[in-house]
Amino acid sequence: xxxxxxxxxxxxxxxxxxxxxHLRERKVSAVETAQHFLKRAQxxxxxxxxxxxxxxxxxxxxxxxxxxxxxxxxxxLEGVPIAHKDIFVTKDFCxxxxxxxxxxxxxxxxxxxxxxxxxxxxxxxxxxxxxxxxMGSSNENSAVAPVGFSQPHPVGNxxxxxxxPGGSSGGSAAAVAPGSRPWLPAPTLAAPFASRLLFVAxxxxxxxxxxxxxxxxxxxxPASIRRGRWHxxxxxxxxx
Numbered sequence: 063x064x065x066x067x068x069x070x071x072x073x074x075x076x077x078x079x080x081x082x083x084h085l086r087e088r089k090v091s092a093v094e095t096a097q098h099f100l101k102r103a104q105x106x107x108x109x110x111x112x113x114x115x116x117x118x119x120x121x122x123x124x125x126x127x128x129x130x131x132x133x134x135x136x137x138x139l140e141g142v143p144i145a146h147k148d149i150f151v152t153k154d155f156c157x158x159x160x161x162x163x164x165x166x167x168x169x170x171x172x173x174x175x176x177x178x179x180x181x182x183x184x185x186x187x188x189x190x191x192x193x194x195x196x197m198g199s200s201n202e203n204s205a206v207a208p209v210g211f212s213q214p215h216p217v218g219n220x221x222x223x224x225x226x227p228g229g230s231s232g233g234s235a236a237a238v239a240p241g242s243r244p245w246l247p248a249p250t251l252a253a254p255f256a257s258r259l260l261f262v263a264x265x266x267x268x269x270x271x272x273x274x275x276x277x278x279x280x281x282x283x284p285a286s287i288r289r290g291r292w293h294x295x296x297x298x299x300x301x302x
Contacts, residue, residue, distance in 0.1 A: 073098045078142060085131060085141040092127035092141030096120050096185050099143045103187060103209075103237070109218045110208035111237040113148050114156045115188035123185045130183060140183030147234050148189045148206070149196050150176050155186065160194040160204040191217050191233030201232025208233075 073081065073095055084090050100117055120143075127141040151157040151169035158164040172180065180186070193203040201217040208215055217232040219225040220239045227236040 074102055078139075082139055082142050085127075086136055088131060092124040092131065092185060093121060095141055096124035096143055096187070099187055103145075106220065106237075107208075107210035109220055109223065109236045110211060110215045111191055111217060111233040112145065112188045112209040113158065113160075113191050113204075113206050113233070115209050116155060119154045120185060120187055123180075127183050127185055137181065137183030139179065142184050143187050144179060144184045145187040145190050145234075145237060146173075146176055147196075147231050148192050150189075152176055152186065152189065155189045157189065158206050159196070160192045160206050162205045165206070190231070190237055193230035193232070196230040198229045200226040201229035201236075202226060203229075204233075 073090065076084065081095070085092060085095065100115070100120060103112055103115060124141065127136070130136050131140055146152060146155075148157060149159045150173040151171065153169055153172050156165075157167055157169050171177075176186075188209075191201060191204050191206070191208050193199070193201055194205050197203070204217070205214050207213050208217070217227050217229075217236050219227045220236050226232065227239075
């Protein structure tokens with residue numbers, strides 16, 4: 063495998079499109095990419111971004127992505143890592159919505175957005191912290207202990223951990239900003255979406271509203287679950 067990337071240390075500086083292209087051209091493997099972003103997540107454990115990580119599951123998905131790339135039949139995002147806000151249910155990771163009521167819960171199915179992204183080859187790094195049931199704008203209201211913590215802990219802003227990252231998707235924002243993952247999916251209401259991006263100096267595209275699939279996330283009031291189609295931008299939070 064020849065590569066213009068001399069070290070995987072550069073992977074978190076690539077855009078999603080660049081990373082997908084490098085993977086398709088086999089300049090870097092999905093396993094190497096997953097290992098890199100898992101290490102980035104581990105290095106930033108003190109932020110409290112992740113609430114569940116399972117390297118065995120992630121690397122198994124990455125190996126399967128490498129096999130599809132080698133067979134000449136990759137998905138559009140084959141091997142590109144992603145982590146999901148904890149309100150999106152997942153079969154292979156716990157889904158708590160930031161609540162003690164759902165501690166340790168494993169869904170029998172993946173949320174529609176999780177399944178669709180996996181269908182295009184994305185590799186899941188883990189689940190991300192959020193305000194309990196997405197009800198908050200600071201990510202100080204999660205009732206679940208993040209990875210590396212024994213008790214619930216507010217998510218830290220990567221630029222100044224004494225400050226908040228915004229919410230309710232503070233774990234998502236705090237994971238993108240320092241390069242623990244290249245992009246994020248997150249349900250969006252205008253005010254909390256803008257706050258978490260501004261607080262961590264990330265970019266995002268404006269969503270166009272559309273009807274969500276039935277299995278998108280934990281059931282919330284209808285006004286809270288309308289979503290827009292998503293568009294990828296370099297090093298951005300991905301809204302939809």
